[in-house]
Amino acid sequence: MNAVSALSIPLKPVQAICQQHQVKMVQAGPHQICPQCAVEFAEQQRKNTQAEVDRMVREKHFAGAMLPERHAQSGFKNYLVKHAGHQNALNQIVAYAKSILNGDKNNLIMVGPTGTGKTHLSCATARTLLNKGRHARYITSEDLAQKIMDAWDRKIPDATEKSVIYDFTQYDLLILDEYGLHDRDKRRELVHKVLYARYDRMKPTMLISNMTIEELKTDLGDRLWSRLQHGYLTVVECNWNDQRVGGAA
Incomplete structure (x- = not known):
């Protein structure tokens, strides 16, 4: 399960602490995740996707020139x-x-x-x-x-x-x-x-x-x-x- 899909199901706080952000983890199905890590992961995925789109558009523009x-x-x-x-x-x-x-x-x-x-x-x-x-x-x-x-x-x-x-x-x-x-x-x-x-x-x-x-x-x-x-x-x-x-x- 990735972080994005985990955010779409019911979340329950647990006692475990994220060592990076020092916040409580949450239970998402069988997984424990850090909400802040999940948000950062989703944002990085979005940036990677946009960068790939930008690269493809740029290549198309150069070819068309x-x-x-x-x-x-x-x-x-x-x-x-x-x-x-x-x-x-x-x-x-x-x-x-x-x-x-x-x-x-x-x-x-x-x-x-x-x-x-x-x-x-x-x-x-x-x-x-x-x-x-x-x-x-x-x-x-x-x-x-x-x-x-x-x-x-x-x-x-x-x-x-x-x-x-x-x-x-x-x-x-x-x-x-x-x-x-x-x-x-x-x-x-x-x-x-x-x-x-x-x-x-x-x-x-x-x-x-x-x-x-x-x-x-x-x-x-x-x-x-x-x-x-x-x-x-x-x-x-x-x-x-x-x-x-x-x-x-």
Whole structure:
């Protein structure tokens, strides 16, 4: 008999004393138990069950975030800082992650050449939110457009363009990487539909691109650029050499 079931049957005080709590034991069927031990045991069982549920939910959230395998362990602590530019970018992204956790709905744009650590910082942001029980999703601009197009071709069961776009408005943070590398025109229009939808639902988006800020403004257009700035827009410029090939300046 466990402590919880013992508490559900008639209890009768006995002379035996619990050595831990120095209180009288009670008779519960054929067993003598300490009421306080029973309560503590039940509470510990509840905590263990909740911890297991939290772990399973956390794992599900991480799996649903679809972080690139290369960046599955990328965090703020293992971001390599070699110069002031790195430190400034790190500070801005950490502050942004904190603002999202505090309930802010602002957007962030991160631009710079390839290999400058943008994806690392974005995945570190996602992991920070996921560890706090929030929903984050990483996807490239190309893959986002393709998911909508797959719905057109019925490659996703029961999905429509509208339902796919709606799904991408549900995340607390959407990380849209490699903006501008998608095929032009039609795919860009689909990506913009998602950005508009997230704006309408007041959901923050992190937009990452190899474009310059001026190129990005032109590509997004005045209406969408204005919406991205609504409230407050954080702009992080990673203007240094490709770190993958040894660049540090």
